[in-house]
Amino acid sequence: MSQKATLHMLYTCPFCWKVRGLIEHLGMDVDYIGVNGMKIKKSVAFAGDWGKVPVFTDEQGQHVVNSTPILRHIDTEYNDGKMSAQGDKERQDTWLEWTDAKMSKATVPILYGTLGSALKTTTRISKLEQFGFVSKRLYAWAGFPIMWGFIARKRVKNDGRKPKQLWHDLLTEFTGSHDGQPFFGGASPDLVDFSAFGYMRSISPFPQFNLLTDHESGMAWYKRMEATLA
Ligand SMILES: N[C@@H](CCC(=O)N[C@@H](CS)C(=O)NCC(=O)O)C(=O)O
Structure with a gap:
């Protein structure tokens, strides 16, 4: 079948x-x-x-x-397992975990870290996702921005860095691990690249993405990733 x-x-x-x-x-x-x-x-x-x-x-x-x-x-x-077989397996596993632990946590604060940005985010989400007519408006304007704003603020406080700084530090660390190659995977991207790219790209529909675009090596890598898409 x-x-x-x-x-x-x-x-x-x-x-x-x-x-x-x-x-x-x-x-x-x-x-x-x-x-x-x-x-x-x-x-x-x-x-x-x-x-x-x-x-x-x-x-x-x-x-x-x-x-x-x-x-x-x-x-x-x-893909015949080509990406999993690309380069050192332990390095790949370690950095896959790193993206899931660090980048996923940095994504919420940048989208919801202040009440203003939380509202921008939920309004945008309510336009992009499928909701019923009433729940769409409720979602954008009522409890969610406030609740998520609180969660995100707590995360920012725990970390001590502003959401933008946190993302910039992560991009510096990540692109630093590429050993001068265009991608984490070397000459072509591997699963770690796609994991990191997904987290960064998930911010791209939101105005807060402009907080990331002035990170030079991060943005250069992001554009190289975009260029590999069919
Ligand atoms: N570790 C999971 C996380 C998935 C996840 O949390 N997805 C959210 C949407 S962004 C979800 O479906 N949440 C529903 C819920 O937790 O009830 C993954 O990497 O796929």
Whole structure:
């Protein structure tokens, strides 16, 4: 049995952006299915009790959950495992974890770190995602910005760095690990590049992205990544 591959996702979800980058890079034919942000659990119940996006369903109907395992699965099934085999495995695993630990945490503060930026973000999200008419407006203007603003502010406080500084430090550390090569993976990107690219790209639909564009080496790498997309 063969069916078209699908990705259940939210348009603004950083973890979904990781997978979308690899899909675009490989030029895969995948149907993107935007789920209702208020009904994620129900929308992906077919994949078991994971209850989160992204969920990737391959042509054999196999469901894979969690963005990094999805990246690995796609590389294995659709790219002959070339990216996993590229370079030192331990270095790759270490930095994959680094992107998931550090970059994912830096993404929330930059989008929600101040009440103003939280409001900008939720308003933008309500335009990009699929909501009902009423919940769309409620989402943009009511509890969410405030609640998420609080969570993000706490994270910023715990770290002690402003969201922009935190992102700049991470980009410096990340591009410093490229050993003078154009990508983390060397002459061509690997799974670590797509993980990091996904986190950074998830900020791109928001005005706060301009806080990142003046990071020279980070932005140069980001543009090189964009140029590898089909
Ligand atoms: N570690 C997971 C995180 C996925 C995740 O947290 N997705 C969010 C959307 S950005 C979600 O679906 N949350 C629903 C929930 O936690 O109930 C991954 O990398 O895929």
